[in-house]
Amino acid sequence: MDSRGPSQHGDLPDDIARDSRGRPILDRFGRPVRRRRPSRGSSRPRPESGRHTRGSEPPRGSLPDRSVPSPRRDPAETRYTPRTPERASYARPTPPPGRPIQYRPEARPAPAYRREAPVPPPTQPPVRPERRGGGRRDFAPEPRSRQPRRRPGCSRGCMTPFLLIIGIVLTLTVVIGLWADAKLNRVEATPVQQVAKTAGTNWLLVGSDSRQGLTQDEIDVLGTGGDIGVGRTDTIMLLHYGRGSKPTLVSIPRDSYVNVPGYGMNKINSAFTFGGPQLLTETVEQATGLRIDHYAEIGFGGFAGLVDAVGGVEMCVTEAINDPLANINLPAGCQNLNGPEALGYVRSRAFAMGDLDRVSHQREFFSALMEKATNPTTLLNPFRLGPLISRASGTFTVGTGDHIWNLARLALAMRSGVVTETVPVGGFQDTAVGNVVLWDDAAARSLFGSLR
Template sequence: MAGLVVLVAAVALYLDFSLGRVPAFTDYADRTAPAQGTNWLLVGSDSRDGLSPQQEQDLVTGGTADAAGSRTDTVMLLHIPAGAGAPTLVSLPRDSLVPIEGHGPNKLNAAYAYGGPTLLSRTVEEVTGLRIDHYLEIGLGGFAGVVDAVGGVRMCLPQAIHDPKIDLTLAAGCQQLTGAQALGFVRTRALARGDLERAEHQREFLTSLVRKATSREVLFNPVRSVPMTWRLADAVTVADGDHLDDLGRLGYQASTAGEGLITATVPTNGGMDMPGVGAVLFWDKEKSAELFTALGQDRPVPREALAGAR
């Protein structure tokens, strides 16, 4: 028994050591103080790091030359209340027009391109008024690998999706998505409502992936759970103060929330084609302030402040 305990501890230490780490946070003047509850910044980057040319072709990512500097494909804020309330997962559309320190107004995903996780987290803190406690990022290949490791994820699509730019064709109805298909599903912009609908896809898939990864089908099946654990440790990047136990708590809290998890997109109020920047979205100042004030005070968000809530 003692040997088993030592082995488990050694594996846990190795997995914790395997996590990629970045200096995601920095102190700056007038930074928001920590508050009740826990805030995670969840980021999906378009980084091709670690992908072979064959993998880039299989996942239809384009090469590193096509990426023109890494940006964020997905930005979400997860608030986990200190008490027994339901967690809230809020999509922050990548095309949101926000002020970026040292660079002026630009799309939210440009903050990552300009200054990596540190500038992105600062930008999110400044536009939401919330203190970010933890950071988690996953790249293209890592995302697809985790999906394949759990045996794919079942999604029910209300309508077919066809995006020749990323070689994606999905029929309407329920189906099991592979890693490559899932990557296309969360990345496609061939949607009627553009970035807003894309954000909904990302939230829907993330919640389905968490449910699958924490299901008995996966957790109690070593054929699935062991590859998933190794894939996760190799695929994710966290803040330099985060550890494996933080990820464990995140997974537990997200999975136990079940259908009670509140998901929404930050309220928006139109947009425009901004010279030198491209198509941008404007946040609804009143409703977004109401949303983030409620989260900052660790209280339920008024329904009218939630856009596309589910």
């Protein structure tokens, strides 16, 4: 093996660098470090030949004298042993005799991770530099509060036209509503003594056969005949609606044999002739046990005008109707009925059941009319909405406590769907007042009891 090659610490070559105690010097990887050879032409004096004494170290970079053989060393002496750092002894002092030993914890510095970080000094907000053409600001600007970002393309000015339009519409609605409410015909329809309050809201809807206010041309077109003075009720219907249930429309045959207060047993429509709307309302309340909250009446001319105002009403006629008394001749099938045709359809008795079939047609047509009047195609069309409000306010007769918004609530309630009923009939009878309709008392009490 070459003398310069690596070997064990016990047998190292002579060109290994050693410290003052003769131990080899190791690098960071634990390998012996060789001495540096002087470069050629160096003017440094060579060390004296021979081995240097212990305690003295040859100059750095000098080579050992090869002429003098070096004695063989004990491997135990040349083996490298790492230096162990000396540890300080923590021997506790012996206390004097007769005193107990007291141990006091030594104050050690807190670890670095537990030391509190120094608080930085408060920083002053930067001062804006002096502006050109103006005075210098000696105060710091206040920080701006963050505001939510708005969507680009619209600002508060975008809502101004919409708010203006909404305001105009609301104003026109209020003005038109007050104008229409002032045009309504009002009459006293509340009886002096009413029955106890019942659930829901009850309307008494009356179709009068009065010809008052019609011209001769209108009489000829409608086929109603001449003026008969104070008319009778051609249609009597009771509308009930409340929370959580569909409205119920009950037809009362005009020849129903009931007790008219102050006049005894008679046809129910005769109460209108004897005492007007007030006596008719009292008669209906005593016969049904329901408290009437609102009253609405319309005549022949107003009914035909109301149908024409909404553009006609589509009805499906099951069989052809040819009735000269009602001035009507309709084929079977679905068709749009105008004002005169609609009036003849609800007045005609040319059916197998006579008046009972007629009240059924009246309910169907009234429901279809309310649905057409509250349809968006009518409400959003000013050419239909204007005539509708004008005709309705000029032809309807209501109670003294009723208003145009009560009629609007009535129409909207019927638009959601109506349950149609007829007072249960027990038979017919000839009496001193003519042929009358007898109610089925048990079934009638059950029907009106469900509405209380």
